[in-house]
Amino acid sequence: MDLRSRLEQDMKEALRAGDRVRLATIRMLRAAVQNADIAAGRRLDEQGIIEVLARELKLRREALDEYRRAGRAEQVAQLEQEIQVVQGYLPEPLSEAEIAELARQAAAEAGAKGPQDMGRVMGLLMPRVKGRADGSVVSRIVREELARLQSPS
Numbered sequence: 001m002d003l004r005s006r007l008e009q010d011m012k013e014a015l016r017a018g019d020r021v022r023l024a025t026i027r028m029l030r031a032a033v034q035n036a037d038i039a040a041g042r043r044l045d046e047q048g049i050i051e052v053l054a055r056e057l058k059l060r061r062e063a064l065d066e067y068r069r070a071g072r073a074e075q076v077a078q079l080e081q082e083i084q085v086v087q088g089y090l091p092e093p094l095s096e097a098e099i100a101e102l103a104r105q106a107a108a109e110a111g112a113k114g115p116q117d118m119g120r121v122m123g124l125l126m127p128r129v130k131g132r133a134d135g136s137v138v139s140r141i142v143r144e145e146l147a148r149l150q151s152p153s
Contacts, residue, residue, distance in 0.1 A: 003049045003089060004033065021078060025085040032056050050090060050131035057086045058134070094133045096141060102128055103138070103145045114150035118142060 001009070007030050014023040029052075036052045037043050044052065060083050067075040094102070106124040110117055121142050129138055 003046055003053075006089070007033070021081045022085050025082045029053060029056060029086065029089070047130070053086055053089050054131040057083065057090065060086065091132050094129055096137070099129060099133055099138055099141050100145060103142045107142075107145055107149060112146055112149060115143065115146045118146060121146065 007026055011023060011026040011030065014026060032055075033044065033049055033052050036048065040048070060079050064076060064079045064083065067079060103121065103125055106112075106121045106128070107117070110120040110124055112121050118139075122139065125138060125142065126135070
C-alpha cells in the first residue's frame with residue numbers, strides 16, 4: 001500500500017478507535033501532503049511524500065526542543081506522541097555508520113580530496129539519504145570524512 005493510501009486508511013482507523021492525537025496528526029500530515037501537491041502543481045510520488053513527512057518530523061522535533069526549554073510538559077508529551085506517529089510512516093533511519101559509509105562512497109565518486117569538496121559530496125549524498133537522515137548529522141559526518149581524507153593516515 002502506498003503512503004497516501006496508508007495515511008487515509010490509518011486516519012479512518014484512528015477515527016473509529018477514538019485516538020485523538022493520532023487522528024489529528026494524520027490529518028495534519030495529509031494536509032501537508034495535499035499542500036505540497038498544490039505547490040508542486042502535480043500529485044507527489046512516494047519520494048515526494050516521504051520528503052514532506054520528513055519535513056513535518058523535523059518541525060515537530062524543533063518545536064519539541066522549544067517546548068522543553070519553556071517547561072511546557074503537556075505540549076512536550078503531545079509532540080512526542082506526534083513524532084512517533086510521523087516516524088511510523090518514514091523509512092527506517094540510517095545509522096551513523098551507514099551514513100559514514102555512504103559519505104565515503106560519495107567522496108570517492110566526487111574525487112574529493114578534502115573539506116573544500118564538501119558541496120560536491122553533499123550534492124551526491126543528500127538524494128541518497130533523503131527522509132532517512134537529518135541533514136545536520138549528514139553534514140557533520142561528511143565533514144569528518146573529508147577531514148580524514150586531507151590528513152595523512
